[in-house]
Amino acid sequence: MHAFVDESRRNDTYYLAAAIVQPRDLARLRSRLRGLLLPGQRELHFYREKPARRREIVSRLVEFGATVRVYEASCRRSEEIARxxxxxxxxxxxxxxxAHRLVLDSREIRDELDRSTISRALAKRLESGGLVYEHMNSAGDPLLWIADIAVWCHGAGSDWARRAAPLIGEVVRLDWP
Structure with missing residues (x-):
């Protein structure tokens, strides 16, 4: 399986979302996601979309059967610590x-921090399972858009969280009192 990760922050809460995709679904989901692009668009970046378009995109993503895990942590101390x-x-x-592959939305110069974190986490495991990881610009793989959309909706709460609820397989809350 493959995971595609993006982030969001709302007030003092940091969110990291991982869209989990089975290998057999990679091509189908990429094709369907590209089909959501408007003429001239290179990528879907959810916060830039108008509300009516957002509703349409979330509905379509739910139809596609995507699954996302959301991780939440307080970022009162530091956003980097929460990440x-x-x-x-x-x-x-x-x-x-x-899982075989982890793809993270690139944060450019901060990608090295992620590589260090992942390396340390894998070093603590007796068996890493051969997990490979890389950073990619969100225009480089449409599957990163799933995490972006789900985490934006989840973090927004209210009606957006309700609309995206079928996408969210699990919410993991870290370091909460």
Whole structure:
């Protein structure tokens, strides 16, 4: 299985979302996601879309049968600490699931921090399961859009969270009192 990860932040809560995709579904989901692009668009970036279009996109994503795990942590101390906690847990969970590949939306110069976090998490495991990881620009793989959409909706709460609820397979809350 493959995981595609993106982030969001709302107030003092940091969210990391991992869209879990089976190898047999990779091509089908990429094709369907590209089919959602408007003329001239290179990628879907959910916060840039108008509300009516957002509703349409979420509905279609639910129809596609995507599944996302959301990891939440307080970022009162630091957003990077919250990301590190979430990414460590994502890495552990993916190894436990037998995942083969982890793709993270690139944060450019901060990607090295992610590589260090993932390397440390894998080094603590007796068996890493052969998990490979890389960073990619969100225009490079439409499957990153799934995590972006799901985490935006989840973090927005209210009606958006309700609409995206069928996408969210699990919510893991870290470091909460």
């Amino acid at each position: 590190r906690e979430c990414l460590t847990r994502v890495t552990d969970d993916l190894v436990d699931l037998g």
